[in-house]
Amino acid sequence: xxxxxxINSLKExxxxxxxxxxxxxxxxxxxxxxxxxxxxxxVVKFFKPPYLSKGTDYCSVVTIVDETNVKLTCxxxxxxxxxxxxxxxxxxxxxxxxxxxxxxxxxxxxxxxPGFASLTFExxxxxxxxxxxxxxxxxxxxxxxxxxxxxxxxxxxxISPSSTLLKLCDVQPMQYFDLTCQLLGKAExxxxxxxLKVWDGTRTPFPSWRVLIQDHVFEGDxxxxxxxxxxxxxxxxxxxxxxVARSLKVGSxxxxxxxxxxLQSINxxxxxxxxxxxxxxxxxxxxxxxxxxxxxSNSDVDQLKKVLESVDLTANQQxxxxxxxxxxxxxxxxxxxxxxxxxxxERCQQLSATILTDHQYLGKTPLCDILKxxxxxxxxxxxxxxxxxxxxxxxxxxxxCPKCRSLQDVPHEGDLDTILRDGATxxxxxxxxxxxxxxxxxxxxxxxxxxxxxxxxxxxxxxxPLSNNCLILIEGGTLSEICNxxxxxxxxxxxxxxxxxxxxxxxSAPFLIQRKxxxxxxxxxxxxxxxxxxxxxxxxxxxxPSSVAEVLGIVPLQYVxxxxxxxxxxxxxxxxxxxxxxxxxxxxxSEILTSDDLQKSMDMIMDMxxxxxxxxxxxxxLECFIxxxxxxxxxxxQICYQIFDTTVAEDLI
DNA sequence: GATTAGGGTTTG
Numbered sequence: 001x002x003x004x005x006x007i008n009s010l011k012e013x014x015x016x017x018x019x020x021x022x023x024x025x026x027x028x029x030x031x032x033x034x035x036x037x038x039x040x041x042x043v044v045k046f047f048k049p050p051y052l053s054k055g056t057d058y059c060s061v062v063t064i065v066d067e068t069n070v071k072l073t074c075x076x077x078x079x080x081x082x083x084x085x086x087x088x089x090x091x092x093x094x095x096x097x098x099x100x101x102x103x104x105x106x107x108x109x110x111x112x113x114p115g116f117a118s119l120t121f122e123x124x125x126x127x128x129x130x131x132x133x134x135x136x137x138x139x140x141x142x143x144x145x146x147x148x149x150x151x152x153x154x155x156x157x158x159i160s161p162s163s164t165l166l167k168l169c170d171v172q173p174m175q176y177f178d179l180t181c182q183l184l185g186k187a188e189x190x191x192x193x194x195x196l197k198v199w200d201g202t203r204t205p206f207p208s209w210r211v212l213i214q215d216h217v218f219e220g221d222x223x224x225x226x227x228x229x230x231x232x233x234x235x236x237x238x239x240x241x242x243x244v245a246r247s248l249k250v251g252s253x254x255x256x257x258x259x260x261x262x263l264q265s266i267n268x269x270x271x272x273x274x275x276x277x278x279x280x281x282x283x284x285x286x287x288x289x290x291x292x293x294x295x296x297s298n299s300d301v302d303q304l305k306k307v308l309e310s311v312d313l314t315a316n317q318q319x320x321x322x323x324x325x326x327x328x329x330x331x332x333x334x335x336x337x338x339x340x341x342x343x344x345x346e347r348c349q350q351l352s353a354t355i356l357t358d359h360q361y362l363g364k365t366p367l368c369d370i371l372k373x374x375x376x377x378x379x380x381x382x383x384x385x386x387x388x389x390x391x392x393x394x395x396x397x398x399x400x401c402p403k404c405r406s407l408q409d410v411p412h413e414g415d416l417d418t419i420l421r422d423g424a425t426x427x428x429x430x431x432x433x434x435x436x437x438x439x440x441x442x443x444x445x446x447x448x449x450x451x452x453x454x455x456x457x458x459x460x461x462x463x464x465p466l467s468n469n470c471l472i473l474i475e476g477g478t479l480s481e482i483c484n485x486x487x488x489x490x491x492x493x494x495x496x497x498x499x500x501x502x503x504x505x506x507x508s509a510p511f512l513i514q515r516k517x518x519x520x521x522x523x524x525x526x527x528x529x530x531x532x533x534x535x536x537x538x539x540x541x542x543x544x545p546s547s548v549a550e551v552l553g554i555v556p557l558q559y560v561x562x563x564x565x566x567x568x569x570x571x572x573x574x575x576x577x578x579x580x581x582x583x584x585x586x587x588x589x590s591e592i593l594t595s596d597d598l599q600k601s602m603d604m605i606m607d608m609x610x611x612x613x614x615x616x617x618x619x620x621x622l623e624c625f626i627x628x629x630x631x632x633x634x635x636x637x638q639i640c641y642q643i644f645d646t647t648v649a650e651d652l653i
Numbered sequence: 654g655a656t657t658a659g660g661g662t663t664t665g
Contacts, residue, residue: 046660055657063660075658104659111658176662193665238665258662282663289662 009098009115012138024097024139026147030068034103037113041147042066043123043155044092046073049257049290050084051240053077060084061285064094067154074099074110076118082134084118088255088298089178090162091123093151095131095144119144122299125152164258168233169202173263173277174613176287179256180300182308183248184232185220187213192283194245196235198254199228201307206277208233209264220250227313235259237291239283244291253301256281258289265617275618353609353620356380357583358645362625367572375628375639383569384619385609390563393602397589399557400579401522407562410593411508416518417479420494423505428454428475429497437535438473439464453477455485456495456502460540469541473502473531486513491543495531502531504552511554512545516594519545521554529553559590565643567624568616576626576641586648605648622646 027038042064053059057077062085065071074096078084085094100113119131119138129148131140166177181198189195195211197220211234225232235256237245248254262278281289294301362380370379390396398407411419433440438456445451456473457464464470471491474482486492492513495502504511507526510518533551534540549556563578582588585605592598611619625645631638 048658048660053657055655057657059657061658061660073660077657107659109659236665238663260662262663278665280663280665282665284662285658285660286662287660 009117012097012115012117012135022139026095028068029064029066029070029072032072032101032108032110034101034108036101037098038101039095039097040064040066040072040099040110041093041095041151042072043151043159044087044090044094045071045159046090046288047085047087048285048288049087049255049292050078050081051244051285051290058084060087062087062094065159066151069158072108072110074112076112076116078112078116080134083116086120086132086134088292088294088300089123089165091155091159093121093123093148093155095119095121095147121148123152123155125156127299167202168200168204171204171261171277173206173261173618175261176258177261179254179259180294180304181254181256182304183220183250183252183254184225184228185218185222185250186245186248187218188246189213189236192242193236193238194242196237196245196248196254196256197225197232198235198256199232199308200304201231201311203231204233204277206263206275209266209276209278210234211236228311231311233277233279235279235281237281240285241281241283241289241291248291248293253294253296253298253304255292255294255300257291258287263614263618352382352623353649354584354622354624354646355649356623356625356645357647359625367567367569367574369571370626370628370641371572371574373628375630377628378644379626379628380623381567381569381626382621382623383567383574384616385622386566386568386573386616386619388563388565388606388610393599394593396561396563397593398560398562399520400560400562400581401525401555401557403522403525403555406522406524407560408557410559411520413479416509419509420477420479420482420505423494423496423509426475426496427452432497432502435532436462437532451476453481458534458540465541471534471540471543475502482513483516486515490514490541491548493531493548500530504528504531504554507554511552511556512543512548514543514545517590519549520557521549522557525555527553559588559592561585561589561592567622574626574641576624576643578643584643584647 024039026041029040029042032038043066044062045065046063048061050058050060057079058081060076061073062076063071063073076084087094095118096110097117098113098115099110101108101110117135117138119133119140121129121131129145131138164178165180168179171177179200181200183196183198185197187195189211195213207230260280260282262280263275264278265275359380364382365379367381367383370381397410399410400407428442433442433454433456438458440454440456442452442454445453454475458471458473467489470489471493472485472489473493473495474485475495475497477485477494482492482494493511494505494509496505507521507523511521512519529552536551537547545556558581561578561580565576565578567574567576578584580589585602587598587602592602608620609622624643626641626643628639628641631640
């Protein structure tokens with residue numbers, strides 16, 4: 001061993017030898033050579049909090065990075081827990097003295113060498129630069145100060161801040177995260193697991209599970225815990241973490257790394273299902289799993305204490321033993337972020353996310369029984385939505401003819417433009433303008449081949465109504481012109497000049513446009529009547545689509561959602577067809593294609609029925625009314641099912 | 654005095 005590092009090591013670690021201050025040099029991480037002993041600085045990119053190794057020492061694995069953008073994974077061992085770096089989170093800055101560089105599997109790594117010593121600093125820009133170390137005496141100069149500051153600046157521009165530190169109110173089911181909390185109680189569960197009861201002053205989106213233990217093994221203030229009710233969570237720690245957990249002091253502040261959440265549904269007495277959130281600290285040290293006690297001086301602990309002190313227990317108690325209506329008042333049905341509030345899923349667990357609009361007297365039938373029976377029949381069922389098709393909303397919107405029952409796609413905007421252009425090739429006939437029904441105006445466009453556009457303003461008893469009550473007939477207009485006019489006028493009907501009268505374009509085009517809604521007619525079932533028939537409408541200001549359609553001989557098509565639901569009640573799986581204009585989802589299918597808000601609502605409803613990233617156990621129940629019917633094709637007879645008389649539960653809309 | 658672990662989630 002070289003004498004100078006040896007003396008420095010003694011100085012830093014044992015403070016018994018008085019030698020002059022030594023100048024340390026720090027090797028950039030891109031200049032490390034195997035077989036050397038170096039001093040390095042770095043930003044912590046990853047770390048495992050110290051844990052007892054399978055040998056004799058504590059171990060901490062720390063990966064650091066510096067301005068050279070080179071990473072170094074360090075294996076740090078010490079028989080003394082305190083001698084390992086006191087790292088609380090990634091982004092902390094460390095200084096290692098007497099780190100041995102070696103090569104393992106072609107990778108350079110650092111490992112403690114005799115006399116290893118470390119300092120750790122908070123990585124936050126502007127935070128006070130206070131070294132954390134267990135060494136009583138250590139070398140710390142203004143140059144170190146500068147290095148730490150420079151690394152902080154570099155890290156702030158090159159390393160994304162740690163996102164794994166979460167408050168309990170922000171945890172989601174199925175997640176790994178780091179929790180800063182206070183230990184309220186603990187209990188031995190069995191050899192392989194140990195219970196920690198903790199809180200951080202915020203409430204989880206689902207109530208925590210409650211781990212069953214024998215009363216006498218619990219350590220902690222139960223009356224305090226009872227007062228806190230659902231502000232406390234139960235964490236089960238396993239295997240290697242058990243002995244650490246056993247040694248923790250109630251009341252201490254902890255950081256638990258890579259804590260895992262899992263959503264679990266449990267059956268309660270009243271047949272309803274309740275969702276609870278489980279917290280597991282699994283065995284092993286992968287991903288830095290572990291527990292570290294935070295000192296009272298830690299700034300995160302300081303913040304946590306303030307939160308804990310400010311928790312309003314009276315407000316808490318009002319929420320305990322909740323009756324549903326009060327509970328819902330506290331939480332918006334849909335969160336502003338556009339995602340479904342987890343409380344809602346919970347709410348759906350307890351009741352049902354859909355309800356029947358009729359037939360409530362019917363008893364429920366298990367799907368396995370329905371699948372054995374002949375059609376046609378009607379059933380009330382309770383099932384979960386395992387999956388649905390189509391997944392893309394716009395693919396589920398169709399046009400349905402109630403007369404011939406045909407279904408067709410909604411024309412795309414591009415196609416519609418072509419249809420309108422093709423229908424508008426004839427020049428407006430001036431003989432058909434200015435009748436008793438309407439006043440006419442004609443324009444000739446410039447730079448567009450002298451295209452002529454005629455607009456006929458339909459009068460009400462000989463008088464032109466205000467534009468927002470006025471129906472206009474338009475000849476030769478493009479889609480964008482028609483859309484602009486439909487914003488100003490009550491209704492727009494695209495027409496062309498016929499032999500004797502204005503006539504509708506073919507029924508590939510909408511027969512009536514009101515704001516953003518395009519009304520279509522069935523080509524099969526309609527037999528067009530003259531435009532002048534609009535005269536027979538007594539009130540020429542309300543322009544009800546069905547009335548307009550009727551006088552013009554049109555069978556209007558209905559906008560519908562067409563979807564296939566794969567329903568599962570645990571006894572069987574059944575595919576049911578849903579065709580809905582607005583009764584089921586309470587969203588008008590006619591408006592959804594042009595409304596972002598409605599699309600968002602629809603997405604939220606489907607996410608509620610079929611929550612992403614959650615097991616089906618945790619899905620809400622749907623109460624549905626279904627009809628079975630026979631479908632016969634060339635080769636076989638098949639039984640199909642359709643959902644009827646069912647709607648999304650009112651408080652979920 | 655060597656060993657420990659050598660980052661990359663349990664399956665409770």
